[in-house]
Amino acid sequence: MNEDAFWQLIEDCRAAEPDPDAELLAATLTEWLAQSPLSLVIGFAEQLSWALYRLDRKEYGHDLSGDAFLYTRAAVVAAGRTEFDSVLHDPPAFTPYATDLIWAEHLLYTPDRAYERITGEEWDRDTRYSYESRSNTEGWAD
Numbered sequence: 752m753n754e755d756a757f758w759q760l761i762e763d764c765r766a767a768e769p770d771p772d773a774e775l776l777a778a779t780l781t782e783w784l785a786q787s788p789l790s791l792v793i794g795f796a797e798q799l800s801w802a803l804y805r806l807d808r809k810e811y812g813h814d815l816s817g818d819a820f821l822y823t824r825a826a827v828v829a830a831g832r833t834e835f836d837s838v839l840h841d842p843p844a845f846t847p848y849a850t851d852l853i854w855a856e857h858l859l860y861t862p863d864r865a866y867e868r869i870t871g872e873e874w875d876r877d878t879r880y881s882y883e884s885r886s887n888t889e890g891w892a893d
Contacts, residue, residue: 756798760795765831772858773825777861780795780865781865784865792865801880806828806838806845807820808891809867811824823848828858839845862874
């Protein structure tokens with residue numbers, strides 16, 4: 752799955768539900784991925800990790816704990832490509848997510864749940880980029 756396909760899938764799943772919250776979006780994405788080839792699930796996991804990694808920078812940190820910062824970055828991704836690009840290029844656009852604690856924790860588990868539905872097994876996965884907070888050392892350098 753390339754980056755354009757990743758964002759299109761997020762947009763398609765957002766459009767499937769009127770004003771979806773993060774949990775509903777994650778469930779819709781999981782359902783779609785669970786009906787797809789395993790390679791798409793793996794590709795989705797890679798693209799999700801890459802998007803979250805790109806937002807893992809000190810100018811977004813806002814003194815949030817590691818988990819809160821991760822879930823807030825996930826909310827930016829769940830908001831779609833336009834919002835993601837806006838936040839990526841204008842760090843102050845992240846502030847409402849941080850101050851209002853807008854979270855999308857469920858999005859993080861989407862590929863794992865789809866994998867388990869397809870294979871019947873838990874996924875012990877690694878992606879090229881870690882999405883854990885402060886794993887982007889370049890984004891936190893002084």
